[in-house]
Amino acid sequence: MNAPRAEFLDAEPLVRFSGVDKVYANGTLALKNLDLSVRPGEFVSLLGPSGCGKSTALRIVAALGHHSSGRVERPGEGADARGEIGFVFQEPHLMPWGTVFDNVYLPLKLLGKSRAAAKAEVMAVLEMVGLSGFADSYPRELSGGMRMRVSIARALVTRPRLLLMDEPFAALDEITRNKLSRDLLSIWQASGATIMFVTHSVYESVYLSSRIVVMAARPGRIIGELDIAEPYPRDEEFRLSPEYAAHCREVSALLARAMNEAA
């Protein structure tokens, strides 16, 4: 296994799980003794078979779920730290009654910012996701990929330090997925946010991540981590490079081990 990238070493972790367990009310042991640190600026993917607790872990980071034991440190604990975490779900989950602008403005509205004051920020993130021309459209008038962009813009509008993404591209076709992946990387580099990204796809995780955390199921646990020490920006060229293929093989092997251990 590679050593962690030097640039992330010195910084204090943004997220730290120490010995975290999660038991659902029905008795399912979703996470067992999870240790995980994410440093500022990292792009960490959680990769693993279905049911290994990736979503559960992400929801705990966002405080949308509670852990049963262990310690969790995360940004946004302070009273005026709302908006430090953005969350993109597998489905866009937009308000059908609001325009694209209304939907992206929502987090700022909930934080008490007036529409006029938020206008510039909203338009700026819309620009960032390539939807400047669609501020007045309604979600039903957009394609699936565009809706997902709106959802990403909504998560970005508060300029979060941490962006959590739970299989955001899973419902999209491959062409759209590749395009959004590429855009996500440039947004990540432009915004300086830290990203935790859940996926099923080895290829997606290798292309995007600076580090991949592989999980196994029953009970959900981490069985290995891999650094993808390839320079950014990564373009289509990278997808065809031998390094990319080598990383994919490595990750696949680790994932295969995760599946075997679960079986």
Add this chain to the structure above:
Amino acid sequence: MNLQITAPAAAPGTPRKLPRWLAPALDVATPVLGGLAFLLCWEIFVRAFEVSRFILPAPSAIFAKLVAEFPVLLKALLFTATITVSAFIAAVVSGIAVGVLITQHRLTEKLVWPYAVALQVTPMVAIAPLVVIWVGLDRVWLGLMVLAWIVAFFPMLSNTVVGMKSADHGLRNVFQLYRASRWQRFRHLQLPAALPYILAGARISSGLAVIGAVVAEFVAGSGAATGLAWVIVESGTMLDVARMFAALLMLSLFGLSIWFVMGHVQRLLLSRWHESEVSQEG
């Protein structure tokens, strides 16, 4: 002959486009023409078989009665309409208010819901005498209003409750993520999500309010109530069937106009976002 084809031939399989104005005109013209044809058959039937006017009067006779008695009928309609509309407004306001209140706290829902259901399943006819006694025989109109309200209330309540709970799970998570206050969640999530349900409830309620007002008048009816229902009862005792039909006609027209107004309000409020009101293009 010199035939010049200017328009390109329509591709096979594509239906010919109707002019823009024609579709709505057809929507109106079709039922109207159908109705006229039906009236014509009716008129011919009555004349051909010389049906007694005490059983089935001809449409022409009904129309003549309608014209002759118009002031009386109009006054009766106004009475019924006032009862209906005020009962409907009361049902909308109270249904939404109670619906919103009981979805804010689980306990209130547990407390109120069974009684709301009980109110719904008890036949209005059975409560009518009691209500009339309570409000006093000199204020029968109030009794009618209460009875029509009881009938119209439940769809508003149940639709509001269902609508308030219908908000998308992921969106609720978004609100939770930014720690929205209870008021923000209500105002920006639950209420807009509930709006289509509330409007659908209002449409049902509006119809029920008409039925409630008329049935209440039948049940409570004495000389004190002077709505259309009473005109029908009165004409029945006098075997003036044409007058009964004339009153019925006014009643249906009134019901129809309420239905259309509610449909219009629904379209206006939901036009751009809700699937039920969005026409599929392409």
